[in-house]
Amino acid sequence: MYRYEGEDVFVIDSHLHMWDATEENIIHEGGEQFIQCFYDYHTAFTPEEEQWSLEEYRKYGADRMMQDLFGSAAVDMGIFQPTYLTDFYDEGFNTAEQNAELAEAYPERFVLNGTFDPRDGEEGLQYLEELNDKYDLQGVKLYTAEWRGESKGWRLDSEESFRFLEKCAELGIRNIHPHKGPTIRPLNRDAFDVADVDDAATSFPELNFVVEHVGLPRLDDFCWIAAQEPNVYGGLAVAAPMAVHRPRKFGEIMGELLFWLGEDRLLFGSDYALWNPDWLVDVVMNAELTDEQRDEYGVELDLETKKKIMGENAAELYDIDIEEKKREFQSDAVTEEFGLGDHYESSPAPADD
Amino acid sequence: MSTNSHGDGVTEAQVRERLDRVTDPELDTSIVELEYVDEVRIDGGTVEVAFTLPTAWCSPAFAWMMATDARDEVEALSGVTRATVELREHMHDAEINRGVNERRSFGEAFPDADGDVEPVRAELDEKARIARQHDATGALLDAGLDGAQIASVTRDDVVIGADRARVWLRGGSLAVAVDADPLERYLDKARATGLLDDDHPELFRTPEGEPITPAAFETVRHRTRLAGVNMSGQGSVCDALHESRRAEDRPPLSMRSD
Numbered sequence: 001m002y003r004y005e006g007e008d009v010f011v012i013d014s015h016l017h018m019w020d021a022t023e024e025n026i027i028h029e030g031g032e033q034f035i036q037c038f039y040d041y042h043t044a045f046t047p048e049e050e051q052w053s054l055e056e057y058r059k060y061g062a063d064r065m066m067q068d069l070f071g072s073a074a075v076d077m078g079i080f081q082p083t084y085l086t087d088f089y090d091e092g093f094n095t096a097e098q099n100a101e102l103a104e105a106y107p108e109r110f111v112l113n114g115t116f117d118p119r120d121g122e123e124g125l126q127y128l129e130e131l132n133d134k135y136d137l138q139g140v141k142l143y144t145a146e147w148r149g150e151s152k153g154w155r156l157d158s159e160e161s162f163r164f165l166e167k168c169a170e171l172g173i174r175n176i177h178p179h180k181g182p183t184i185r186p187l188n189r190d191a192f193d194v195a196d197v198d199d200a201a202t203s204f205p206e207l208n209f210v211v212e213h214v215g216l217p218r219l220d221d222f223c224w225i226a227a228q229e230p231n232v233y234g235g236l237a238v239a240a241p242m243a244v245h246r247p248r249k250f251g252e253i254m255g256e257l258l259f260w261l262g263e264d265r266l267l268f269g270s271d272y273a274l275w276n277p278d279w280l281v282d283v284v285m286n287a288e289l290t291d292e293q294r295d296e297y298g299v300e301l302d303l304e305t306k307k308k309i310m311g312e313n314a315a316e317l318y319d320i321d322i323e324e325k326k327r328e329f330q331s332d333a334v335t336e337e338f339g340l341g342d343h344y345e346s347s348p349a350p351a352d353d
Numbered sequence: 354m355s356t357n358s359h360g361d362g363v364t365e366a367q368v369r370e371r372l373d374r375v376t377d378p379e380l381d382t383s384i385v386e387l388e389y390v391d392e393v394r395i396d397g398g399t400v401e402v403a404f405t406l407p408t409a410w411c412s413p414a415f416a417w418m419m420a421t422d423a424r425d426e427v428e429a430l431s432g433v434t435r436a437t438v439e440l441r442e443h444m445h446d447a448e449i450n451r452g453v454n455e456r457r458s459f460g461e462a463f464p465d466a467d468g469d470v471e472p473v474r475a476e477l478d479e480k481a482r483i484a485r486q487h488d489a490t491g492a493l494l495d496a497g498l499d500g501a502q503i504a505s506v507t508r509d510d511v512v513i514g515a516d517r518a519r520v521w522l523r524g525g526s527l528a529v530a531v532d533a534d535p536l537e538r539y540l541d542k543a544r545a546t547g548l549l550d551d552d553h554p555e556l557f558r559t560p561e562g563e564p565i566t567p568a569a570f571e572t573v574r575h576r577t578r579l580a581g582v583n584m585s586g587q588g589s590v591c592d593a594l595h596e597s598r599r600a601e602d603r604p605p606l607s608m609r610s611d
Contacts (some may be wrong), residue, residue, distance in 0.1 A: 033444075037410055044590075044597035182590065183412065217379060217587035220480070220579045224560075242589060249589040252582050259575070296578075 001076055001326075001343040002310075004285050008343075009307055010322045012314040013078040013277050015212065015237040015269025016110075018065055018102060019094035021058040030147065031088035037184050042274055045241035050279050060273055062102050068272065070109075070338045074281040076329065079111040079269075079314065081141035081177055081212070087148060096131055103135070108325075108332050111318055113139040113177065116168075118160035119148050125167055132171045138318055139175030140168060141212075145184070145191035153191025157199035165204050174207055175317050176200075180222065181213025181238055194222045201229040208317055210267060213238040214257060223260035233317070234261055236309070237271035240280060243287040251289045255297035263305045267314050281310070363432040365393045368400055371430055375422040378415055378474060380588040381481035384423070387591075391441065398434035400427050405441045407595035413445045413463060414473045420453040475546070482542035483560050484584050487577035489539035490557055492531045493520065500570030507554040513537055 002009045021035035039054050052060075060068075069075045080099035084092045092098065096114050103112035114131035116124055131137055145153045155161060156178055168176065180194040194215040201209045212235040215222025226232040234257055243250040257266055268284065270277040289301045299305075315322050329335050330344040372393075373385040384390060384404065392403040402423050406416060420438045427436035437454045440446045445463075452462025459470040493503050502522055510521040518533040539556075543549050548558060555564040557573075560580070565573050 033410070037408075040408060040594055040597065043600075044593040183410075216590065217583065219583040219586055220483075220576070223579055224576065242586075242593075245593060246589045249586055253586050256579055256582050260579070 001073055001340075002281055002285065004303060004306075007303065009285065009303075010311040010315075010326070011075045011077075011268070011277070011281055012311040012318075012320065013069070013075045013270050013272065013281075014081075014210070014267040014314045015235055016065075016069075016078040016080050016099075016272045017083060017094040017274075018062065018080070018099050019059070019083070019273070020089065020091060020098065021093065023058075025089045025091055025093075027090045028088045031085070031093070034085065034088060034093070034184060034187075038274055041182070041238070045244055046275060047244060047279065050276060052273075057273065062105075065102065065272070066334070066337075068276050068278045070334050070340065072278055073338070073340055073343050074277045074279075076311070077109050077111070077320065077325065078272075079113060079139070079318070081113050081269075082115050083141065083143055083179075084115060084117070085143075085146060087146075096135065100135065106332075106334055108328055109334055111138060111320075113137065113141050113175075114173070115140050115142060116164045117143075117146065117148065117154070118158065118164050119151055119154055121160070125164065128164065128167055128173075129171070132173065137171070137173045139177060139210075140173055142176065142178040144178060144180075144196070145187040147187070152188045156196040157203075158196075161200070162203065165200060165207065169204060169206055175210060176204075176207050177210045177212050177235065179212045180215045180218070182216055194218050194225065197222075197232060198225045198229065201225070201232050205231055207231065208233060210235050210317070212269070214253075219253065219256065223256055226265065227260045232261075233265045233267060233313070235267050235269050236284075237269035237274070240268060240270065240284050241275045243283045244280075247287060248290065250287055251293045251301070254287070254301055255289060255293045255299060258299035258301065258305070259297045263299075263308050264313055264316075266309045267317075268310045285310070363395060363398070363400065363430055365395060367430060368393045368395065368402070368427055368433075371426045372402065372423055374426055375419060376481070377591075378418050378477040378481070379412075379584070380591065381477075381484060381584050382588060384419055389419070398432060400430075400433050400436045401439060402427060402436065403439040403441060406443060407591040408598060409442055409444050411443065411591075412473075413443075413449065413466070414459070414470045416440055416443055416445065416449055417453070417459050417462070417470050418474055420449055424453055478542060478545045479560075479562075480580055480584065482539070482546050482548070483577050484581040485535070485539040485542050486557055487574070487581050488535040490574065490577070492535045493529075496520075496529045496531045498522070498529065500565075500574075501567040503557060504555065504565040504567055504570055506556050508540075508543075508549055508556050509554075511536060511540070511556065513540070 002011050026032055039057055043051055069078060080103055082096045082099055083094045086092050099112055103110040112135045114137045116128045144156060180192050197209055197211055208231050210233040211222055214234040216238060239253055270280050285306060326344050335341055369385055372390055373383045375384045376382060377384055377387055389404045389406060391405055394401040420440055424436045424438050427433055440449050448462050490503050506520060512519045513533050516533055517530045518536045519528045519530050521528045553564050557565055559565055559573050560576050
């Protein structure tokens with residue numbers, strides 16, 4: 001468990017991937033462009049000494065991922081968000097099935113999200129049900145800019161999409177995570193436009209819409225929608241690593257998010273392996289607003305707020321009982337493997353013991 | 354300074370000054386300030402501008418806007434008979450350079466594109482207007498005006514001078530003087546978005562383009578602040594990508610294609 005000034009912070013990384021962008025898996029030039037674009041973001045927002053080579057970045061595998069998440073106790077739990085891109089990658093880039101390798105090995109530590117694509121019609125509905133039967137889904141990650149044959153994307157507020165959202169509601173899949181963020185080459189910028197979240201969120205008040213990447217570069221549209229739709233949340237993947245080289249800008253963005261959404265509707269996510277929680281959690285926990293920003297926005301980014309953002313808000317959405325988890329993690333497989341026992345003892349032994 | 358129609362008088366400084374008016378439409382910041390301009394080559398009345406964007410995969414529509422704007426701004430200088438651009442290291446540099454220099458339309462240069470570049474430009478102009486309104490109304494608040502007064506200011510109430518602008522209040526019985534720059538910048542975008550000749554005389558508007566009621570003034574201020582933070586936030590993303598792309602030890606990965 002991460003410790004900040006003597007206090008425990010239970011971290012749920014709400015945005016994880018285990019991807020395969022090896023050359024053997026790439027079947028379309030878009031696949032190569034996509035991973036290179038990811039790599040540009042990786043290097044732009046990662047401290048130099050933490051940067052990976054492109055070869056490491058293409059495929060890192062389960063062991064490395066476990067080490068990065070739990071080796072230095074940066075993260076307590078994680079949520080897998082799949083990104084299929086099956087037009088670009090033979091076996092998919094990061095599918096629920098691929099992520100299941102770890103999620104099923106350590107079910108107490110991971111939440112496994114599914115996905116749907118309304119362009120798949122009946123077959124797609126069936127696949128969603130299958131995923132739900134298999135993994136008992138609580139959430140889906142949606143990639144509205146994904147290419148499918150001639151189509152370069154789809155809208156969350158379309159009639160076809162609503163059929164799938166209805167199915168989610170029926171199956172008890174409450175958390176909908178649309179990627180609404182930076183354009184990833186070669187995908188179309190407009191297919192990431194956050195505007196379609198508005199109608200979907202109004203039409204499905206029983207579902208939660210966690211907008212990944214807080215709509216950047218349309219933070220303004222996102223905040224305005226979220227201010228009016230209480231079931232819209234912000235996923236901080238991409239925004240969080242701005243704290244590395246652009247702390248002032250990070251503070252400003254957090255100021256806006258806290259002003260418009262409040263502290264209960266923001267979720268930390270590393271977007272691993274875009275960025276690594278191994279160092280990112282520490283950077284975000286140490287980020288501060290300037291006095292000027294505090295005055296301007298009338299909000300605080302204090303420890304209580306950070307605890308919500310780093311874990312408590314995700315726990316709320318995914319029915320995770322943090323105290324219960326702490327007890328469970330005193331002796332689970334991950335704790336054994338990484339020697340984390342001390343982290344979950346209810347009262348740490350005195351220093352001079 | 355003398356220039357003539359044969360164009361042997363144009364200087365690089367003049368060209369750069371002109372290019373300073375061209376903005377990255379997503380960031381509403383000058384391409385000169387953003388250091389996108391690599392080189393200006395002048396040969397008599399012919400000027401070529403070479404520029405590079407933060408990433409090889411910047412939106413082709415944005416790249417197109419900057420390329421055509423640069424071409425047109427430079428060509429508007431007296432003494433320049435022809436301006437061309439050279440966009441470098443972009444995934445679509447060949448299409449853009451050919452299209453812009455051969456004066457083709459975006460649709461001709463990119464037959465596969467979903468739509469034309471004009472709606473994109475209009476959307477970004479609107480966002481730039483909203484962000485600039487924050488600076489302009491901020492200057493008026495600093496000068497002591499209240500929300501209701503600012504909401505009622507019309508185009509005719511504003512007189513732009515060399516450094517200072519005067520804003521007339523109460524039907525012309527009182528004027529306040531403020532820095533001209535934020536108001537002038539706002540007027541440019543208000544003009545570009547058609548607000549100066551629509552049905553409403555009020556100069557400042559909601560993001561949707563409606564006059565501002567006094568009760569809504571505070572919320573509109575917050576929304577205009579947000580528009581600015583969004584633009585500068587995206588600016589930071591571009592800037593970080595730009596730096597990382599230009600790092601000495603960085604191979605030009607983004608250009609690699611298999």
